Amino acid sequence: MKVALVGQPNCGKSTIFNVVAGYRSATANFPGTTVRIAWSKVRLNGLLFELVDLPGIYSLTASNPAEKSARDYLLSSDIDLIVNVVDASLLSRSLELTLELRETGIPMVVCLNMMDDARRKGIEIDARRLRELLRLPVVETVARRGVGVRNLFTQVGLQRGHAPAPAEALAWHRDVEAAVEAMEKYLPDGVSNKHLSRRFFAIKLLEGEGDGLTPAPTAATEAAAEGIREELAQMHGRPADSVVMSERHDRSMWLFEQAAKVGRPRADIRVALDNLVMHPVGGYVFLLLLLLGFFYGVFRVGSALEDVLLGAFESGFAAWLAPSLTAGTLAHAVVRSVWEGLAGGAAIVLPYLVPLLVGLAFLEDVGYLPRVAYLMDGLLHRIGLHGTSTVPLMLGYGCSVPACMATRILASRRDRFLACVLACLVPCSARSVVILALVAFYLGPLWALGVYAFNIVVVILAGRLLARLWPEVSPGMILEVPRYQWPSASVVVKKVWLRLREFVVVSWPLLVGGSVVLGLAEYRHWDQVINAGLAPLTGALGLPVAVGTTLIFGVLRKELSLLMLMQALGTSDIGSVLSSAQILVFTLFITFYTPCLATLVALATEIGKKLTALAVAFSFALALLLGVAARWLLGLLLAG
Amino acid sequence: MLSSAPRDAGKHVPVVSLDQVAAPARVRVVKVADGRRTRQLLAQLSIRVGSQLEVQRAAPLAGPILVGSAGSVVAVSRGLAGKVIVEVLA
Structure with a gap:
């Protein structure tokens, strides 16, 4: 049976979903965390449920795309039962x-979630009384701790096929009820959608919310609805939807x-x-200190681990693999590349990524x-x-993909475009890895802080311009x-793992594969062709020609550009081959230029291909401009 | 904090828009100006004619007003708050 979790934003639908389906739908403590419909098959109490987790809605009047998708789903799919959280x-x-x-x-079951919070607020709820008045099963839960969830699904199994019984206590004032009845009479006979009641159709038409209903109301029905709406509005001195x-x-x-x-x-x-x-x-001082502490903490943990792990991988290669390989052979190139791909993921990306994701998850949930x-x-x-x-922009520090999706809580298309473009300019965790592992590691944490601050300034200016x-x-x-x-x-x-899995399953193999491709390309000297093609770009940025290929890898995944940089330059000690200015220019360019492949896909879904192309062109031009300007400025500064 | 919609909200009372109220204060909504969408958006979070609100604080830099309504706390931007006409309660 198909069961939909429906409720207002931030009431714990996804928490319930995760309790029974395993952690699959990201949860957080802010309204609008779930912006897409999550779906899972679960067996509970011997019954098979198709469980659907819908974005939160305040009412069946949709005011943004996330709410609209929930409403449309509810009205058009064959749902057997609603769990109203x-x-x-x-x-x-x-x-x-x-x-x-x-x-x-x-058919419907009401789930009174967060009962502990209600008690803390001094609200005592008589669930039995509520059940009698609503004439619906009412189950109390504290989903965060898994309390009552099994009982909830027992009730769901029992309630299947039982449409809510009429409840006189819930009837409206007589004149409004009369208007609903009058409206029902104007509905053609065909209007009996498999699972939606005639009364529901009538009420929606009375509210002027007819669009999205199937079958769509005929012109005659709409005309009748218009008449009844006007009559009701005149009687009450305000619009009919407001009366309802x-x-x-x-x-x-x-x-x-x-x-x-x-x-x-309670106090x-x-x-x-x-x-x-x-x-x-x-409030602002607290925010600033928190962000400073956050990124500094991530850097301290990350750099300490990076040092140790990178050393271990280097000596591991020298001790175990190097003796059985001859330098300059194809086998050496391949084994070395695989090893570097593994080392890059474990020693450079994970040390920064894990603390970053943990911190972000904490901030979201609190x-x-x-x-x-x-x-x-x-x-x-x-x-x-x-x-x-703010929500998409802050999520942007984690990953641009969920950040772009989070813009669905914004109502206007233009706001979504703006928020998407700006959220993509915010350094995601992959780009933070580049900033922390390159700039903070070689130039010092203060320089990295400067990059973050500069990034915020650019985001503000880009926002103003757009x-x-x-x-x-x-x-x-x-x-x-x-x-x-x-x-x-x-x-x-669980949340950190959900996001980390993305890196481990998708990026890391890509990293190892990319590393091998680059190793082979170098072995066959193909990289020189690519680098020569990109020479105008690297030249304009004042970077070594060998860096060219790494920029291509950066489009696949941002962290790849850092690891490929090490391979392209043939050392993990970047500081010995790039000047401080070059490190900064490289980082700035990587931070702002074209979003990664996964983000491009998300962008195309959220704002369409045309606007995505525009966003890409914008960010590339911005990155080039800033890169060249930084090269010139730093050249002056460091030369002087 | 609970509220109910009186059907005679049209008497002469000294009124201001919500963004003009100095926090902290208790107010009652007497009118929501502007169109259907704004009205519905606000009503979903229990800001509608007749609701009693607790104006808790206002953010600097022309930021939002924080109001308590029906047990929840809602941040309403200055622009939207300007469309909510309220009377200040003692």
């Missing part, structure tokens, strides 16, 4: 969606009063924490990102975006700021 600590508001989902006529929404609001308030008691919230340190984190001055959005909204307005874009080229009045931000949560260690580990 409710954040129990936000019961009164969440019940409005519960009532709206109930209107669909699809008030009815749901009214009923959910009533339900809440009947089934819940609000007492005193909570988290309120005091917000006084610091969101302070008009202290609920800090929406607070950054609050702090940055004013600044982002100046570059033509708003605070909601916003000027594509002006639009932004609808503005409205973002829920969730409660802090102490991240669960096992979830952080």
